[in-house]
Amino acid sequence: MDWREAENFIRLHHAENPVAGPVEPRLREVLAEIDQTGTYTHTTGELTFGARVAWRNSNRCIGRLYWRSLQVRDRRHVDTADGVAEECVEHLRAATGRGRIRPAITVLAPDRPGERAPRILNDQLIRYAGYTREDGSVLGDPANAEITKRALRMGWRGEGTRFDVLPLVVEAKGALVLREVPHEAVLEVPLRHPAFPWFADLGLKWHAVPAISNMSLEIGGVAYPCAPFNGWYMGTEIGARNLADRDRYDQLPVVAERLGLDTSHERTLWRDQALVELNVAVLHSFAEDGVTITDHHTEARRFLTHLEREERSGRVCPADWSWIVPPLSGAATPVFHRYYDDVRLTPAYVHRPPVV
Numbered sequence: 001m002d003w004r005e006a007e008n009f010i011r012l013h014h015a016e017n018p019v020a021g022p023v024e025p026r027l028r029e030v031l032a033e034i035d036q037t038g039t040y041t042h043t044t045g046e047l048t049f050g051a052r053v054a055w056r057n058s059n060r061c062i063g064r065l066y067w068r069s070l071q072v073r074d075r076r077h078v079d080t081a082d083g084v085a086e087e088c089v090e091h092l093r094a095a096t097g098r099g100r101i102r103p104a105i106t107v108l109a110p111d112r113p114g115e116r117a118p119r120i121l122n123d124q125l126i127r128y129a130g131y132t133r134e135d136g137s138v139l140g141d142p143a144n145a146e147i148t149k150r151a152l153r154m155g156w157r158g159e160g161t162r163f164d165v166l167p168l169v170v171e172a173k174g175a176l177v178l179r180e181v182p183h184e185a186v187l188e189v190p191l192r193h194p195a196f197p198w199f200a201d202l203g204l205k206w207h208a209v210p211a212i213s214n215m216s217l218e219i220g221g222v223a224y225p226c227a228p229f230n231g232w233y234m235g236t237e238i239g240a241r242n243l244a245d246r247d248r249y250d251q252l253p254v255v256a257e258r259l260g261l262d263t264s265h266e267r268t269l270w271r272d273q274a275l276v277e278l279n280v281a282v283l284h285s286f287a288e289d290g291v292t293i294t295d296h297h298t299e300a301r302r303f304l305t306h307l308e309r310e311e312r313s314g315r316v317c318p319a320d321w322s323w324i325v326p327p328l329s330g331a332a333t334p335v336f337h338r339y340y341d342d343v344r345l346t347p348a349y350v351h352r353p354p355v356v
């Protein structure tokens with residue numbers, strides 16, 4: 001435990017929240033607790049502020065305009081595998097609404113000296129299974145082939161469709177548990193296109209809520225490795241990556257074929273035309289079902305508004321150009337045409353070392 005990180009965070013909290021009162025008494029309390037126990041306990045106010053600032057500091061996130069509105073579910077007393085799984089399902093229910101998605105984070109028990117925190121092995125709370133077949137091909141999402149094998153080894157059985165929602169795999173107190181995500185906690189959107197009736201026949205769909213569960217929230221020297229957080233999707237994540245990448249659902253050739261495009265040469269830009277129609281379908285389907293989603297043009301404009309506000313507040317807004325610029329029509333969005341400061345600030349969401 002580095003007490004300097006603790007001190008920096010406590011000072012930041014008091015500087016941005018005068019209502020928290022004088023900083024010295026709280027600093028003395030924190031440093032005394034670190035002396036006695038090797039760590040210290042955030043107040044719920046500090047935890048809430050820390051989770052919101054960690055989002056504000058996320059240099060790869062285009063969606064930071066609403067960083068102050070993050071709902072923080074303080075569940076640090078929950079440290080069993082069953083309890084964690086329960087809280088994840090509750091998180092999905094609270095965040096999903098009936099399509100009006102609310103950005104939220106659930107903070108479970110932190111790492112403490114001699115007490116390893118629980119961990120969720122899934123990358124996200126909702127992921128589609130990827131079944132590896134004899135010939136090496138994958139039915140479903142190839143990105144999740146490894147965790148699908150692990151779940152099958154642990155006795156899980158899916159229905160064998162391309163969109164089987166995986167169970168949660170949670171490790172806590174040396175135990176590994178599998179917990180199905182109840183069907184009614186998983187809102188999905190079947191994909192159709194406003195102009196092409198055949199699109200619905202492709203049988204494509206995607207889940208409404210992206211909820212990251214493989215990152216650790218670090219606040220003032222304390223690590224919360226189990227802190228799943230959700231926002232809403234930007235359409236390109238589904239239409240330009242998850243369904244388009246060759247090593248994901250690889251749908252561009254299929255869409256191009258049905259569009260009647262000439263796929264014999266790259267220079268016909270059949271890939272690009274298929275990409276646009278796939279992304280039109282995603283945005284159209286989510287909007288028609290009343291499920292929150294944002295397009296990359298709107299989100300780019302919002303991000304620059306956020307960045308300008310941050311600079312007016314006298315803060316640096318860290319940003320990583322290579323992640324901020326959308327994977328479709330980059331230069332057609334305003335975030336392409338400028339540079340950013342890619343500094344690393346804390347509090348932060350960091351990638352956890354992989355669980356072996």
Ligand code: HEM
Pocket residue numbers: 051055058060061062063064070103104105229230231232233234237294299323349
């Ligand atoms: C509310 C709507 C939000 C939108 C539209 C949004 C959008 C995005 C997008 C498009 C990415 C890049 C993902 C990729 O390329 O795979 C991203 C990255 C990220 N976002 Fe956001 N975001 C939102 C909310 C949030 C919230 C609530 C948090 C945390 C509290 C968050 C934290 C992050 C982090 C840490 C990354 C980088 C992940 C990594 O390094 O792997 N975002 N966001």
Ligand SMILES: N/C(=N/c1cccc(CO[C@@H]2CCNC2)c1)c1cccs1
Pocket residue numbers: 210211212229230231232233234237
């Ligand atoms: N829209 C989102 N998108 C993502 C945000 C962070 C990470 C990811 C997934 O990143 C993976 C690793 C690199 N690309 C896929 C997606 C959100 C998820 C949770 C809150 S907002």
